[in-house]
Amino acid sequence: MSRDDRRRQLLGIGLSKLVEKPIQDLSLDEVAAEAGISRGLLFHYFPTKRDFHRACIEAAGRRILRNTRADDALAPDAQVAEMVRLFVEQIDRRRDFYLSLVHGTGSADVSLVEVYDAIWAEATDRVVAALGVAPEQARVVHAWWAYVEDHALTWSAEPPARRTTSEAALVAHCTDALAALLAVGRR
Amino acid sequence: MSRDDRRRQLLGIGLSKLVEKPIQDLSLDEVAAEAGISRGLLFHYFPTKRDFHRACIEAAGRRILRNTRADDALAPDAQVAEMVRLFVEQIDRRRDFYLSLVHGTGSADVSLVEVYDAIWAEATDRVVAALGVAPEQARVVHAWWAYVEDHALTWSAEPPARRTTSEAALVAHCTDALAALLAVGRR
DNA sequence: AGCCTTGTTGAGCAATGCTCAACAGCGTGA
DNA sequence: TCACGCTGTTGAGCATTGCTCAACAAGGCT
Known part of the structure; x- marks a missing residue:
């Protein structure tokens, strides 16, 4: 082979x-x-085993980024909404995969932290590019992704039958939240 | 002994x-x-070794919660600001400790996920209790903590000499962000 | 004294991360 | 055709380490 x-x-x-x-x-x-x-x-x-582990997580990260790419042709706001939607659906579809491979660092392993950082940096760059966010506000977008992630995880944790919120409402809330957070920083 | x-x-x-x-x-x-x-x-x-690991993380979580408790006598907004301040300072003081023990789960270990959930649930409850947030908005507070955590981690990652934002400004931004996010949910 | 509880030890097993020398198959050039 | 080297591959073997277990020492209680 x-x-x-x-x-x-x-x-x-x-x-x-x-x-x-x-x-x-x-x-x-x-x-x-x-x-x-x-x-x-x-x-x-x-x-080494650690190399193997890191390579696996890199692969998982690449997969997530690939699955949450939005169409460049869409309007900026629509692009962000699309990313969030794909992201939420990705988590909802494969929650255990996401939790165990993409979320969090733990483990005090420096090389792993770098891998996670790279993934979130890429996601942040996409939004910054789509919306034309000012560079000094990039950290707001970065932290907003953590906000979105947490929402998606708690949302996907409850069984679909008992959900009080629709996926569309969740996505809308997240995009509105981004606008609100950027407004906070601008004040 | x-x-x-x-x-x-x-x-x-x-x-x-x-x-x-x-x-x-x-x-x-x-x-x-x-x-x-x-x-x-x-x-x-x-x-078992896993028991030891879990016990260590529980201890770390208890320590963080103990160090970020605000005075009940303060006004609600001041309580939240106090919690955020203590939280940011905690992360800034012992970033490696926080990163390796309290942040994230990874590891697909169910019992560990429960430990982390309990920590964040407690932090969320405190804010909900202090501000009298409606129960259906609790998840916004929960996700907001993720937002705060991410901000604190990126903020503490840059060397103190080169920081463009003061700690006070960061705390203010976070508390303002909570108000903004709750307003988004209420709309 | 006898006994039970409790903190403690140390030998030993099996699994596992990792190293290393060697092998098979195959294409290449003399 | 033969030799050479490259590449994917193997399997023995070492040291570490998670974990079990039978037994021991010391102190309090009857």
Whole structure:
């Protein structure tokens, strides 16, 4: 198997496994066995377990960013609304995937923090670019994403049948919130 | 040594160690050695490594909540401002401690997620109680805490000498943001 | 004295992260 | 055709580490 194919296969296995259990509970033997290769080969591709873990999270982050990209042709406000909608739906559809791989850092692992930072920086840049937000307000957009994330997580936590808010209302609230927050900073 | 004292000692060691390295890299031998006890005794107090980890994070959460409690006698708005100020200062003073122990879940470990949820629920309750926020708006307060957390983390990430915003301005922005967000929900 | 509780130890097992020397298959150039 | 090297691959083996378990020491109670 080619180098790239093998890497992709291993990352795929890692993603599916890391949804079920934290990294401490995932043995590389397990991954190697599922891939049908020897442990040694796994260490050839990812020299250390931490490297493997980081690569998995990077892959998850790329997937999220890919799935929440809005159409450039839309109007600025519509772009943001679209991003939020895709983001909320992404979380709602695969809450465990999101929680276990994309959300939060924990773990005091510096290289992991960098990965998360890069993901949120990209999401922030998109909004800043779409709306033409002033650079000194970028941190407001960044923090607003945390606000949106938290809303989406609590919203998706309750069973769909019992939801008091519609998805559209949630998205609308989030976009309105961004406008309100930017107004706060401008005052 | 008494049961409680021993537990406290071990948790203290765990807290200091977990700031430096993620749980995967912390061997219980290390903890036992620093405490001057045998490995066996450590497993007597915390039957599994995950239990130890969870207990450490609970302790960290309790510490944060203790350090960010506002005076009940203050006016509602002042209480919130006080909480935010204490929170920002807490993060600024011990950023690594906060990042590695209190922020985020990751790890797909259900019992850990519960611990984090409890911490944020308590913080939310305090604000809801202080301001008399309507129950259906509690989730706005919850998400607002995520907003505040993100602001505090990016603010504390830049070296104090180069900061463009004062702490007071940050706190003011956050409290204003809460008012603005609650107004969005009410519309 | 005998006994029970409680904090404590240390040997030992099995799993696991990681290293390393070597091998198989295949294309390339002499 | 043979030798060479590159690349994906293996499997033995080492050291660490999470965890179990039987046993011990000391203090209080009957």
